[in-house]
Amino acid sequence: xxxxxxxxxxxxxxxxxxxxxxxxxxxxxxxxxxxxxxxxxxxxxxxxxxxxxxxxxxxxxxxxxxxxxxxxxxxxxxxxxxxxxxxxxxxxxxxxxxxxxxxxxxxxxxxxxxxxxxxxxxxxxxxxxxxxxxxxxxxxxxxxxxxxxxxxxxxxxxxxxxxxxxxxxxxxxxxxxxxxxxxxxxxxxxxxxxxxxxxxxxxxxxxxxxxxxxxxxxxxxxxxxxxxxxxxxxxxxxxxxxxxxxxxxxxxxxxxxxxxxxxxxxxxxxxxxxxxxxxxxxxxxxxxxxxxxxx
Amino acid sequence: xxxxxxxxxxxxxxxxxxxxxxxxxxxxxxxxxxxxxxxxxxxxxxxxxxxxxxxxxxxxxxxxxxxxxxxxxxxxxxxxxxxxxxxxxxxxxxxxxxxxxxxxxxxxxxxxxxxxxxxxxxxxxxxxxxxxxxxxxxxxxxxxxxxxxxxxxxxxxxxxxxxxxxxxxxxxxxxxxxxxxxxxxxxxxxxxxxxxxxxxxxxxxxxxxxxxxxxxxxxxxxxxxxxxxxxxxxxxxxxxxxxxxxxxxxxxxxxxxxxxxxxxxx
Numbered sequence: 001x002x003x004x005x006x007x008x009x010x011x012x013x014x015x016x017x018x019x020x021x022x023x024x025x026x027x028x029x030x031x032x033x034x035x036x037x038x039x040x041x042x043x044x045x046x047x048x049x050x051x052x053x054x055x056x057x058x059x060x061x062x063x064x065x066x067x068x069x070x071x072x073x074x075x076x077x078x079x080x081x082x083x084x085x086x087x088x089x090x091x092x093x094x095x096x097x098x099x100x101x102x103x104x105x106x107x108x109x110x111x112x113x114x115x116x117x118x119x120x121x122x123x124x125x126x127x128x129x130x131x132x133x134x135x136x137x138x139x140x141x142x143x144x145x146x147x148x149x150x151x152x153x154x155x156x157x158x159x160x161x162x163x164x165x166x167x168x169x170x171x172x173x174x175x176x177x178x179x180x181x182x183x184x185x186x187x188x189x190x191x192x193x194x195x196x197x198x199x200x201x202x203x204x205x206x207x208x209x210x211x212x213x214x215x216x217x218x219x220x221x222x223x224x225x226x227x228x229x230x231x232x233x234x235x236x237x238x239x240x241x242x243x244x245x246x247x248x249x250x251x252x253x254x255x256x257x258x259x260x261x262x263x264x265x266x267x268x269x270x271x272x273x274x275x276x277x278x279x280x281x282x283x284x285x286x287x288x289x290x291x292x293x294x295x
Numbered sequence: 296x297x298x299x300x301x302x303x304x305x306x307x308x309x310x311x312x313x314x315x316x317x318x319x320x321x322x323x324x325x326x327x328x329x330x331x332x333x334x335x336x337x338x339x340x341x342x343x344x345x346x347x348x349x350x351x352x353x354x355x356x357x358x359x360x361x362x363x364x365x366x367x368x369x370x371x372x373x374x375x376x377x378x379x380x381x382x383x384x385x386x387x388x389x390x391x392x393x394x395x396x397x398x399x400x401x402x403x404x405x406x407x408x409x410x411x412x413x414x415x416x417x418x419x420x421x422x423x424x425x426x427x428x429x430x431x432x433x434x435x436x437x438x439x440x441x442x443x444x445x446x447x448x449x450x451x452x453x454x455x456x457x458x459x460x461x462x463x464x465x466x467x468x469x470x471x472x473x474x475x476x477x478x479x480x481x482x483x484x485x486x487x488x489x490x491x492x493x494x495x496x497x498x499x500x501x502x503x504x505x506x507x508x509x510x511x512x513x514x515x516x517x518x519x520x521x522x523x524x525x526x527x528x529x530x531x532x533x534x535x536x537x538x539x540x541x542x543x544x545x546x547x548x549x550x551x552x553x554x555x556x557x558x559x560x561x
Contacts, residue, residue, distance in 0.1 A: 085456040107458020117449040121471045121548035130467070134459045162548040182457065 031063040033099070034218040035084070035186050040093035042076075042083060043243075053079050055243035056093065061186065064216040068229035070275070071239030071247075072283040077222045080244075081190055084220070085109055097186065107135070110182025112189040116171035118163040124174050125150065125159040131182040142181065149177045152211060169200045176208065180215065189221045193228070205231055206260050213257045226275045230268060231258065238278055241286025248278060338518040346518040347525065358526055360502040361492050364420070365530065368427025369488035373481055375428055376435030383436075384443040385465060397436065405429045405491070409498045423495035430491035431484040438480025442473025478542040485534035493527055504530075 037059050045051035053076040061067045069077055082088045084095060086106035094101050097108050110131060118127045128150060129142035150156055153173040155166075163171055172192060179187050193201045205228055212219065212232070223229050229236050230252055238248040250271070254262050262268050320340045326332070327339035334342055347354075379397075383390040409426050416422035446469045454464045496505025504523050511519040 081456070086458070087452075087455050106455065109456070109458075111453060111456040113449055113453050113456070115449045117447070117453045119450060119468065119471070119548075121474075121546070131457050134454070134457055134463055134467070164548070188456070 031065065033060050034063045034065070034097065035061040035220065036094075036096040037080075037084075038094045038096065040080075040083060040095060041091045042079060042088060043091055052243035054083070054090075055245045057239070057244065057246055058093075059237050059246060059249075061218050061220050063185075063218055065234045066212060066219045066221065066232055068221045068223055068233040068236045069239060070223055070226060070229050070236060070279065071244060072241045072279060072286055073224060074286065075239045075241050075244040075282075077239065077244075078190060081111075081188055081220075081222065084188060085111065108184055108186070110179040110184050110187040112175050112179040112187065112192050114191045114194055116163070116168075116175040118171055118174060118178075120163055123160045123162060124155060124166070127163065128174055128178045128181060131178055135183050137183060146177070146181060149180060150174070152214075153177050153207075168196060169204060172196065172204060173207070176211075180211075180217065186218045186220065189219060191222050191224070193225075194223075201225075201228075202260070208232065209258055209260075226272055226279065227263060230254075230271055230275070231260065231263060236275070238275065238282075241282050247282065250275070335515045335517050338521060342518050343521045343525075347522045350519065350522065354504075354507070354522065354526065357502060357504050357507045358530070361489075361496065361504040361526075362530060364423055364495070364503065365427065365488050365492040365534065367420075368424045368492060369431055369485060369534065371424060372428035372431025372488060373435045373484055376432035376480070376484070377439055377477070379432065380436045380439035380443065381465075384440055384469070385461070390440075394440075397433070401433055406494050409494060413499045418499040423492065423500070426495040427488050427491035430487045434483040434487065435477070435480040438483075439473055439477045442476025443469050445476070446472050474546050475542075478538065478546065481538045481542075482535055485538045486531045489527060489531045489534060 037057055039056045039058055040054055041052070041056055042054040043050040043052045057080060059067070059069075069080065071077055079088065083090050086102065086104050086108070089104035095103050102108050118124070119130070122130070125143060125146050126139075128146045129137075129139055132142040133139055147156070147159060150159060153176070155170060155174060155177070158166060158170070163174070166174065172195075176189075176192065179189065193204050196204060209232055221229070221232065233252050236248075236250045236252060237246050238250070239245070240247045252271070253267065254265075324339045324341060327337060338346075383393060405426060408429065409422070412422040412425050416425065443465075450468055450472070451464065454468050459467070492503070493505040493508070496503040497509055500506040504526055508520055508523045511523065
């Protein structure tokens with residue numbers, strides 16, 4: 001079902017070029033599995049006329065691994081997140097976190113939505129500790145930690161400001177810090193940069209790369225931006241159009257710490273071309289499919 | 296924004312209506328004098344002003360009594376409205392059962408119920424407070440419920456994704472989110488409550504502006520009725536401003552304009 005594309009040779013070339021093998025992504029390959037989806041299925045609609053959205057998705061996120069999901073629009077990526085977050089109950093399959101089945105259970109993940117969704121009546125620091133507050137960690141305890149990461153995110157001086165005083169990029173950084181401070185090990189980021197303009201977006205990607213390589217949290221990242229996925233991820237899952245399943249699994253060979261410059265390397269361009277090809281193919285298929293498919 | 300510019304802006308928006316009122320008063324005064332209208336039909340503004348200053352001391356007691364009744368009724372009515380809104384919001388089944396009835400109940404004129412309440416509960420404080428409560432509770436309940444229902448979807452989705460419980464979502468998201476809506480309901484209820492108090496006093500009281508009005512009506516003291524109306528307007532305005540002031544203190548963040556931007560701190 002899922003294929004490992006040229007993992008070994010990429011890994012090899014990368015090792016010889018880079019003098020810091022310790023940071024290379026193979027460290028996470030041996031790490032224990034944090035999140036595992038095993039044949040997860042979900043349909044909407046009525047019992048007599050079901051509309052399958054997720055059709056047997058299996059994937060893994062290891063401890064400290066950055067995993068991206070890319071797929072054509074309407075491929076049910078957000079539904080997948082709602083399943084992992086426990087907002088929806090899968091029709092079949094298992095969702096395991098640290099080896100335990102969490103089908104339909106809430107409160108196991110940190111989350112960063114598409115829109116910053118900061119509460120306008122809370123100051124930035126009060127917003128940033130919200131996840132911890134929900135999980136019963138006293139506010140005062142969290143605030144020190146919050147201030148440290150806000151400084152790291154270029155938000156110092158704005159601790160007691162209200163969200164409307166911040167630019168879109170800054171709000172999104174605050175939203176990321178909120179997810180980062182979550183007491184849960186796994187962070188789910190749902191197309192966090194899609195609302196930003198191109199310049200802000202690439203700046204945020206570089207920033208996220210930097211801060212993630214420092215923290216090494218387990219991340220599941222939804223995007224439809226191929227370069228973004230290549231730049232940030234250890235592993236990329238390509239989803240098919242609806243009903244979606246895993247089409248390809250790609251291990252991204254570039255060593256860490258990464259720089260934005262890798263986007264110009266021939267290896268990067270080749271991978272991007274390959275991914276773009278699959279995505280176009282899927283987009284075309286799903287466009288044709290919507291007209292002709294009989295349920 | 297400095298104090299100077301605030302005052303300037305306020306002054307600029309203040310003077311057109313002020314001049315309009317002044318002109319209207321002048322016209323009124325002139326018309327009464329020119330057509331020799333009897334004072335018991337329409338007293339001139341100057342006569343009303345004279346009467347106001349003359350009977351100020353005797354009116355003070357009545358005003359205080361009405362204000363007290365209004366404040367008690369407003370507090371109880373708003374509290375009941377808010378409680379009902381919370382209960383109906385947290386129990387959707389109850390809401391679908393009772394919400395239509397609530398809307399329907401507003402077709403019953405509260406004022407028409409007042410005599411009935413006097414018969415049942417006598418002439419004490421209780422029936423009057425019930426009248427004001429009935430008048431106040433509806434705008435508060437409806438605006439709070441609308442506020443709860445209009446909670447931002449992305450914020451709600453975020454709270455669910457991080458595993459917030461129903462009560463946490465209510466306390467940390469829906470309630471603060473509904474505060475501006477709640478306050479617009481409270482402002483309406485504040486002015487209604489003064490009206491409710493005066494009507495309650497019309498029907499049965501030994502004190503208060505409403506009682507005073509009834510007394511002056513039977514004596515054909517039109518000038519004094521106008522003075523009473525002025526007091527009622529002042530009371531309504533006072534309560535309205537009070538609620539607005541509390542809102543300014545309670546509601547935080549982006550909904551208030553005129554915030555200064557914090558310094559760049561990188």
